[in-house]
Amino acid sequence: MYLKEYKNEFEEALNTNQRELRELMKAMEVKYNERLATLKMHQEMYVRNAAEIKKVREVVEQMKSTADVAGKENEKLCGEIKTLGKEIKDSATQQQTSFANMVKTNMNKNAGRDVPEFKKRAPIVVKPRTKQTSEKTKQDLNNKINPNELKITDIKTGQNGVMIIESVNVDERDKIKEIMDTNISDGYEIKIPRDYKPKLFITGMSLGKCNDELIECLKKQNQCLEKGEVKIIRQYNVKNKNNSYYNAIIEVDEESFNNTLKCDKLNIGWERCKVYDGVDVTTCFKCKGYNHKAAECKNDEVCAKCLGNHKSTGCVNPPINKCINCIKSNEKLKLGLDINHQCKSRQCPVYLKHLNAKKQRLGY
Template sequence: MKTNEREIKSLIEAVEAKYSERVQSLVAAQQSFEKKVEEAEKKVSDFTRAIKENSDNVCRELDSNKKENKKVCEEVKGIMSKHSGVVSETYADKLKRGAGCAPVILKPKKSQQSNITRNEVKECINPANLKVKVNGMFNRQDGAVEIKCVNNSDRDILADEIKNKLSQKYDVEIPGLRYPKILISGLSANLECDKVEKAIRKQNDVLFEHLKCTKVFKSQKNPRVFNAFIEVDGVAFKSIIKEQRINIEWDRCMAYESDGVLRCYKCWGFNHKAAMCKEQHQICAKCGENDHSYRECQNNFVKCRNCSIAKARLNLADIDEKHDARDSCCRVLQRKVKLQAERTLY
């Protein structure tokens, strides 16, 4: 019995010794791990503090040199614009230059040619004596001429002078300016105009002095989608076109600038609709020939009917007519768009 007790006792002591060694090993490992964690936290803290100090220094440096940096940037931009010859204006921006100043239109009370009207105006009136700046004088139909000035003040002075000296032979008109128009694309429902206006006012962060929905119509490309035309004041127009999106009820629609040019889709001319067109046959927008549409055209050549007519009527040898009548490079279309831009209150 005593031998067995001694064996059991020694076995227990061996187990306790082994367990004690294991516990000591775990405690040492835990202490080592905690030490490494403390060292890592210290490094992270030091690194974060260094980043913050560097960021503060950079911010202070930028703030102290803010005015100087702005001045240098302006000087660089000035030098680049002066010597590079690169113009940052878009074509639309160029069209809007001088917009908002309606011309003076001089109409003869009796039938005569525009050249006679032009010559009589030049004989009776001298812009230099009035100290007004004139952009040009242009012939119109029925013997009328159109005179453009740099600003409204100069135009009014010139119009008053023409009325004083030539009112017996001519009617003087100043056409009213129109509001900019926007094409809205992507409506999922055929809404009434008043609902479109109400939704635009309530769902968009834009202040409107003027807002009018003029038309809601079905898209030709997708019968399930509807489009709309709205006219707005100049400030709201710039804000919407910059965003290029507008919210209307459940839809976030695309917003595009509308040039406001009235086109006929039968003859591809201007200033009238297809329902009022005097042409008996459909004119092809691609080749300029009649009796077929551009979808049915099988000709290999391209010819703009508008530029062809203008070239023959005005004897313009340099005008290019080898393009589609719908092409944005069309000189006649560009002229119409430019006229609309000049008479728009941007």
């Protein structure tokens, strides 16, 4: 009975224990679940944060690459601007060159050759003793001299009945002169004009030389001038902001002239200097016009710098870079020439017109 009593009590205790255990386990489960929930929450938070971080990282990467692209774009743009600048500069130089070429081609076209070439001439000038028409001169020649046996290459008429007769060579010319002297000298003056020797313009010599020294250099160092006649007309020093050099104008025989211009450059000392046709148009110091000298000028004084009515030296006005000869030509002949160049420019269309006319007269 005692045991029975204990057994019941024990069973009861066991049940209570079991119940308590169950409750405890339930409580534990609840706690665990709570913990798990918290953990889950934390895990979710972690995942969320990781995703956020990933996003931020992506954004950063994107920003970095955008910056790179922007940098590259910027670089590309700079490059493009640079290229464009270069292209503009190139096209400007090209335009300049093409203008220079245009003038050159134009000159060459007028000369009829690639390189100016000088022909040997043998002219005679027939000048009436009193002013008359060229018809009268021709009539007199027809009546008194038979040209059939004479080797004449060209006939030009000048002013006041003057005629210029060109023959094949000096011997033939002398023969014609003799015939003219005997037949028409009472009414006419028969003259042989002073020989025009072609001139060369040499530029860019660093060192100044005396004339004899320069002639020696030219003849000994250059095959094209070795056997030629060389005479120095003048030498002068050119000084500008950056450098100082010497130019020379020399007179040579026709053959040396033609050969030298084909060479393009001459050896002078230890330098190769550019050489050009030295033919030039007389420019008036007073009015800046062509083909006359200041001493015989009837025009007003013109300042080369500001085109004012005063001497160029000492002019305090700002330079206007306009050409008086082109302005005058436009006023007089309505040619519509570009006037935006200096009075003394070698590219001035009026200068080029006079230059070509002179070349024709000289027998290019």
